[in-house]
Amino acid sequence: MSTEIKASQARGRPRCFNLEEALDRSLLLFWQKGFQNTSLDEIAEAVGVKKPSLYAAFGDKEMLFRKVLLRYSGKLSEPVQALDRYDDIREAINAFIELGITSGCSHGHPRGCLLASAFADSTLLPPNLAKEIKALINQADQAVAQRLKKAVRDGQLPADFDVKGAAKFLITLMHGVALRIRAGESRTDLQRIKKAALRCLG
Amino acid sequence: MSTEIKASQARGRPRCFNLEEALDRSLLLFWQKGFQNTSLDEIAEAVGVKKPSLYAAFGDKEMLFRKVLLRYSGKLSEPVQALDRYDDIREAINAFIELGITSGCSHGHPRGCLLASAFADSTLLPPNLAKEIKALINQADQAVAQRLKKAVRDGQLPADFDVKGAAKFLITLMHGVALRIRAGESRTDLQRIKKAALRCLG
DNA sequence: CTAATTATTTACTAATGAGTACAGAAATTA
DNA sequence: TAATTTCTGTACTCATTAGTAAATAATTAG
Numbered sequence: 001m002s003t004e005i006k007a008s009q010a011r012g013r014p015r016c017f018n019l020e021e022a023l024d025r026s027l028l029l030f031w032q033k034g035f036q037n038t039s040l041d042e043i044a045e046a047v048g049v050k051k052p053s054l055y056a057a058f059g060d061k062e063m064l065f066r067k068v069l070l071r072y073s074g075k076l077s078e079p080v081q082a083l084d085r086y087d088d089i090r091e092a093i094n095a096f097i098e099l100g101i102t103s104g105c106s107h108g109h110p111r112g113c114l115l116a117s118a119f120a121d122s123t124l125l126p127p128n129l130a131k132e133i134k135a136l137i138n139q140a141d142q143a144v145a146q147r148l149k150k151a152v153r154d155g156q157l158p159a160d161f162d163v164k165g166a167a168k169f170l171i172t173l174m175h176g177v178a179l180r181i182r183a184g185e186s187r188t189d190l191q192r193i194k195k196a197a198l199r200c201l202g
Numbered sequence: 203m204s205t206e207i208k209a210s211q212a213r214g215r216p217r218c219f220n221l222e223e224a225l226d227r228s229l230l231l232f233w234q235k236g237f238q239n240t241s242l243d244e245i246a247e248a249v250g251v252k253k254p255s256l257y258a259a260f261g262d263k264e265m266l267f268r269k270v271l272l273r274y275s276g277k278l279s280e281p282v283q284a285l286d287r288y289d290d291i292r293e294a295i296n297a298f299i300e301l302g303i304t305s306g307c308s309h310g311h312p313r314g315c316l317l318a319s320a321f322a323d324s325t326l327l328p329p330n331l332a333k334e335i336k337a338l339i340n341q342a343d344q345a346v347a348q349r350l351k352k353a354v355r356d357g358q359l360p361a362d363f364d365v366k367g368a369a370k371f372l373i374t375l376m377h378g379v380a381l382r383i384r385a386g387e388s389r390t391d392l393q394r395i396k397k398a399a400l401r402c403l404g
Numbered sequence: 405c406t407a408a409t410t411a412t413t414t415a416c417t418a419a420t421g422a423g424t425a426c427a428g429a430a431a432t433t434a
Numbered sequence: 435t436a437a438t439t440t441c442t443g444t445a446c447t448c449a450t451t452a453g454t455a456a457a458t459a460a461t462t463a464g
Contacts, residue, residue, distance in 0.1 A: 010432085010439085010440085011431060011432035011433070011438080011439055011440075012430080012431060012432075012438085012439040012440025012441065013429065013430040013431050013439080013440050013441040013442075014430075014431065014440085014441075015440085015441065015442095016430095016441075016442075032325075033326060034323070034326060036238065036239065037238065037326050039420075039421055039422080040421075040422065040423085041420085041421065041422090049442080049443095050442065050443050050444085051422090051423080051424095051443095052423090052424075052425095052441090052442070052443070052444095053441070053442060053443085055422095055423070055424080056440085056441065056442085057441090060422080060423075061422070061423090116322075116381075117322060117323075119381055119385060120318075120319060120322035120323070120381050120384075121236070121319075121322070121323070122384075122385050123234075123384055123385065124235060124236060124239055130385075134385060137385075162394055162397065162398065164391075164394065165391075165394025165395060165397055165398045166398040168382075168391060168394065168395050168398070169375075169394075169395045169398035169399055171378075172375065172378035172379055172381075172382055172395055173371075173374065173375050173378055174378070175377070175378035175381050175382075176373075176374035176375055176376070176377035176378035176379075176381075177374055177378075179318075179321055179322050179374075179377050179378075180370075180374055180377075182322075182324075182325055183321060183324050183325065183332075183336060183339075184336075189366075189367070189370060192364055192366065192367025192370065192371075193367060193370050193371045193374055195364065195367055196364065196367045196368040196370070196371035196402065197371055197402065199401075199402045199403070200398065200399065200401045200402040201401070212409085212410085212461095212462085213408080213409055213410075213461060213462035213463070214408085214409040214410025214411070214460080214461060214462075215409080215410050215411040215412075215459065215460040215461050216410085216411075216460075216461065217410085217411065217412095218411075218412075218460095241450075241451055241452080242451075242452065242453085243450085243451070243452095251412080251413095252412065252413055252414085253413095253452090253453080254411090254412070254413070254414095254453090254454075254455095255411070255412060255413085257452095257453070257454080258410090258411065258412085259411090262452080262453075263452070263453090
C-alpha cells in the first residue's frame with residue numbers, strides 16, 4: 001500500500017522512460033504553472049511519452065502532483081538546513097532568508113517556490129492535496145521553531161521568546177517573499193526586505 | 203474610451219440587473235476561487251442572469267475581473283488607511299497588521315485577500331491583468347512607504363531608516379499572512395505572527 | 405403606432421483537458 | 435515456440451468553459 005517508485009526490473013515490457021526524470025519534468029511544469037493549469041497532455045509531451053503511460057506509472061494527476069511535491073520538499077529544505085550551519089541565531093536567520101532568496105531566484109527552474117504557490121492555492125485543490133501541503137508548511141514551521149528553541153537554550157534569545165510565533169513569522173514572510181520573487185521582484189529590493197526583517201531579532 | 207459603469211438611463215430595453223450588485227457577486231466568487239477557477243457560467247447564475255448579458259455589460263472575463271479588482275482595491279485600503287490614524291508609528295503598524303488580520307478573517311466574504319491571491323497567481327494570468335495587479339501591489343508599497351517617511355521626519359525612526367525596504371517588508375509579510383488566513387490559520391497564531399513582526403520596529 | 409435602440413435568452417461553436425478501452429509491442433519464463 | 439506479463443500508443447468519451455450568432459423582448463423618440 002506504499003506509493004513506492006521502483007525501477008521494476010521484473011518481466012514484461014520494460015518502461016521506456018525514467019521515472020525520476022519524468023518527475024523532474026513534471027516538477028518544472030507544475031512549478032511554472034501550478035496544479036490546475038498544468039495539463040497531463042503537456043506533461044506527457046515534456047516527458048516524451050503518451051498520457052496513458054503516465055497514468056499507468058503514477059495514477060492520476062493528483063497522485064503525480066503528490067509525488068512531485070514530496071520530491072520537491074526534499075530539495076526545499078536547503079534554507080531550513082542552513083539554519084543549523086550557524087551557531088549565532090542572527091547569522092542563521094540571515095542565511096535562511098538569503099538562501100530562500102537565492103534559491104528562489106536561481107536559474108534552471110521557475111522563480112519562486114512550488115510549495116508557497118501551492119499553499120496559496122490550497123483551498124482550490126483536492127482536499128487531500130491541500131492537507132498534504134499544509135502538513136509540509138507545518139513541518140517547515142516546526143523545523144524553524146526547533147532552531148529558535150536552541151537559540152533560547154543558548155541564551156541568544158530571551159527565555160520568554162515566543163518561539164512558535166517567530167517561526168511562523170519567518171515562514172510566513174518567506175511565503176510573501178516567494179510570491180514577490182515569482183512576480184519578478186529585483187534582487188536588490190529583496191535584499192532590502194531581508195534587512196528590514198532582520199531588525200526583528202536585532 | 204473610459205471604462206465607465208453607468209446606469210444608462212437612456213432608451214432601449216432597461217437592464218434587469220444592477221451592475222454594482224453584479225460586481226459584488228462576481229467579487230465573492232473570484233475571491234473564493236480565483237480568476238481561472240471561476241467560470242462565467244457560475245457568475246451568471248450567481249447574478250441571476252444569462253452569460254451573454256454579462257458579456258454585453260462587462261466585456262470579457264478579463265475585463266470583468268479588472269473591474270472587480272478595482273472595486274476591491276477600494277475596500278482593501280482599510281489597513282493602509284489605519285496607518286494614518288495613529289501618530290506613533292508603532293501603534294500605526296500594529297493597527298495596520300491587526301486590521302489586515304481582522305478583515306482577512308471577517309465573515310461575509312471568503313478568507314484572505316483577493317489581491318494577495320491574485321498576486322500569487324499573477325504569472326498565470328493574462329499579461330495585462332498581471333500588470334494591473336503588480337501596479338496595485340506597488341501602490342500599497344508606496345502608501346506604506348509614505349507613512350514611514352513621515353515617521354522618519356517625526357524623528358520616530360532613524361534618519362537612515364530604509365523606508366522603501368521596510369514598506370515592502372510589511373506588505374510582503376501581509377501577503378504571507380493572507381495566505382495563512384486563507385488556509386485557515388487560527389486567530390491566535392496570527393496574533394503571534396503579528397507580535398513577532400512588531401519586534402522589527404521595537 | 406412605427407422605428408430605432410438596447411437588453412435578454414436560447415442555442416450553439418470550438419477548444420481544452422481528465423481519464424479510459426483496447427489492441428499491439430517488448431520483454432521474461434517454461 | 436508459446437504463454438504470460440507489463441508497458442505503449444491510438445483513439446476515443448465526457449465534462450467544462452470562453453465566447454458568439456441570432457431571434458426576441460422592453461423601452462423611448464417621433
